[in-house]
Amino acid sequence: xxxxxxxxxxxxxxxxxxxxxxxxxxxxxxxxxxxxxxxxxxxxxxxxxxxxxxxxxxxxxxxxxxxxxxxxxxxxxxxxxxxxxxxxxxxxxxxxxxxxxxxxxxxxxxxxxxxxxxxxxxxxxxxxxxxxxxxxxxxxxxxxxxxxxxxxxxxxxxxxxxxxxxxxxx
Numbered sequence: 001x002x003x004x005x006x007x008x009x010x011x012x013x014x015x016x017x018x019x020x021x022x023x024x025x026x027x028x029x030x031x032x033x034x035x036x037x038x039x040x041x042x043x044x045x046x047x048x049x050x051x052x053x054x055x056x057x058x059x060x061x062x063x064x065x066x067x068x069x070x071x072x073x074x075x076x077x078x079x080x081x082x083x084x085x086x087x088x089x090x091x092x093x094x095x096x097x098x099x100x101x102x103x104x105x106x107x108x109x110x111x112x113x114x115x116x117x118x119x120x121x122x123x124x125x126x127x128x129x130x131x132x133x134x135x136x137x138x139x140x141x142x143x144x145x146x147x148x149x150x151x152x153x154x155x156x157x158x159x160x161x162x163x164x165x166x167x168x169x170x
Contacts, residue, residue, distance in 0.1 A: 064107035
């Protein structure tokens with residue numbers, strides 16, 4: 001959430017606040033919709049709101065937690081084959097949103113516990129990355145998918161924006 005202090009915060013706090021603002025927009029896109037509409041494929045490729053949340057949880061665990069040596073919870077899907085973008089019939093909305101919450105909390109622990117210049121090594125890359133780079137990358141990733149979610153949500157019920165009307169961010 002953006003606060004008055006965010007506008008003059010240090011670099012790490014500013015980056016983290018930006019990521020949180022986009023994360024919150026992602027969750028807002030789910031509010032007020034039933035399970036059927038959260039799962040409804042709205043593009044030829046099958047993009048749906050809940051699948052995008054599952055994907056974002058997966059990449060938070062990968063980029064922040066795994067990259068910096070943290071413990072990632074056992075996944076019930078293969079994120080390397082785009083299974084993180086789909087929602088199976090046995091997966092519940094609660095399961096996916098709780099997964100996103102745990103991924104955010106684990107990522108936040110990494111962000112809080114490491115300096116921006118800390119280096120980590122993703123399992124799928126052959127070079128190290130800084131926490132600063134990961135924060136910027138995840139702001140981009142989350143904002144990109146929040147934009148997808150904005151379009152999908154508009155197609156479902158006409159709701160647009162990054163927050164409910166009448167609740168302007170600070």
